[in-house]
Amino acid sequence: MTNKAKLLQGDEAVVEGAIAAGARFFAGYPITPASEIAEGLAEKLPVHGGKFIQMEDELASMACIIGASLSGLKSITATSGPGFSLKQENLGLGMMIEAPCVVVNVQRVGPSTGLPTSPSQGDVMQAKWGTHGDHPVIALAPSSVKETFELTVKAFNFAERFRMPVILLLDEIVGHMREKVVLPKQEDIEIWDRKKPEVGPEDFNPYEETEDHIPPMPAYGEGYRYHTTGLFHDKTGFPRGTTEDAKKLMDRLMAKIEENMDIISLYETDIRDEDEVVVLAYGSTMRSVINAVDRARDEGINAGWIKLKTIWPFPEDIVKKISQDVNTIIVPELNRGQLIKEVKEHVFGNAEVRGINKYDGTLIKPDEILDLIREVK
């Protein structure tokens, strides 16, 4: 027997996904178009024994979920552009101290207050470079309500598995759109929990170099009495102020991502051998892409698509591969061209790369994509 179909919006799917993934802590601050996530979790978390807290600001919300994570709970916050900007410093601390947590950004048009109720994909580069300094980033971008549920669970799993904050980039369309979805049964959902130490407090180093570069993590109160700091630190967790420690730690943080690209890179393709034009997109834009490609094929045009669910780390291998097989890659985005730069870098001149960009709060229509497919075919 399967679960009953539900009519859910993307923000509500985040709530369902978080609960299913085992999240038991939310801290946040009201903001359009992400408030429904806070509202949903305020209602559902206590039912599951979890905790919800509305904080005094966005910075405090980010701080609070990191604190809860250190106490051992899977934790999440949700915001939109202005709040995402405010969270950046503490997000950087989360990456530095390797605190598993999930940060949802339901993107609206920026900069500044911008267009609060209109969709955007303008925070793609901020997700990658928002906090200061080099740092590892995982960012996932769902294109439908069902995918939002799936990628919320994935975001928690990646956060726990790789011991780091994971960013879930919705856009206002996905966040507010309602779709019929059948959620999987709890026992069919794959769940990852953070690795716990196998040694006692005497032999424990909180940032030990392990084969997979991921140090085991006890919860506060379990007797390990360890130190954590945003300063560069050695395996004991303490700063020594040496350049050697700084490089070693940064290389390990990045290795967690670089050596697991095959696990982290999530995408789908519909590309046939004969296809010469491929449309690459992510998030809500993908919905227009599939319609446009279907219609192009009806016209006999050899077109296909690739949908990125993981945008950071950029799934460069698949883009490199496709670029060798096709003449043109079209990249529609709800911004002035952010991820297209990454595509161009990895296409390396093998194919022509063309953008379609909207940044006025309106959507990219299937016709606009189809017109460009016809032009470049």
Next chain:
Amino acid sequence: MKYDIDEFFRQDKLPHIWCPGCGHGTIMANLARAIDKADIDPNKTVVVSGIGCSGRASGYMNFDTLHTTHGRAIAFATGIKLANPELNVIVISGDGDGTAIGGNHLIHGARRNIDLTVVLMNNHIYGMTSGQFSPMTPTGANATTSPYGNIDQNFDLADLTKASGASFIARGTAFNTRQLIEIFEGGLLHKGFSFIEAISQCPVNYGRRNNIDTAVEMLKWQKESSVNIKKWDKLSDEEKKGKFPTGVIYKEDKREYTEMYQEIIDSVQKEA
């Protein structure tokens, strides 16, 4: 009383980095003595600090310790405590960290009356960055960013936290060790938001620029300016000038945040 505090320090991290004459080491040691006296479980105790001279305390203390971003320690501590209310959560902050960049978290932590013990080491200056004025630098004082005298006015932190809803408010000094241990102990054992302002001295970055040349002189100032709260109310306005009350200034039994949240959980789970 004899205190057993060696276990509460990471011996290999000492001596501390604070300057000769600084009051922070005294305050930290007295906090450890209070932890010993209050007999709280060190394995269930977390110390959270922010950035600045006070921020370094977490590294020396042998508990689960978290050195956070500037000003945000109370927000991190709120997550730690709400996620696991069994934990004793102590925040160590400074006057810049806790009342300027972190002022919002201070008033909202107090408003929630969440069970944290906040120790604010007030040395009246940004010491780590070498002497800029803080919200607690006295009006008229010299600092590197007030070369013509500070025109900013100060918070009365007891008034501020009282108005914000804190249920245990106290002030002590690095000079008066016995009193400081007592109020720390009171704060640790109090269920609710405990705020303790611990007056410290910074001879290097405050005293030196303000004609109070030595730590001894600064400690003498602490002694002469502080009046026990029991005597404070008997003073005339004229007598209160240039002085401040110390001891437990306010205490109230009030519902605590994490307990109230647990009641919500219990009630919705019962309904379900």
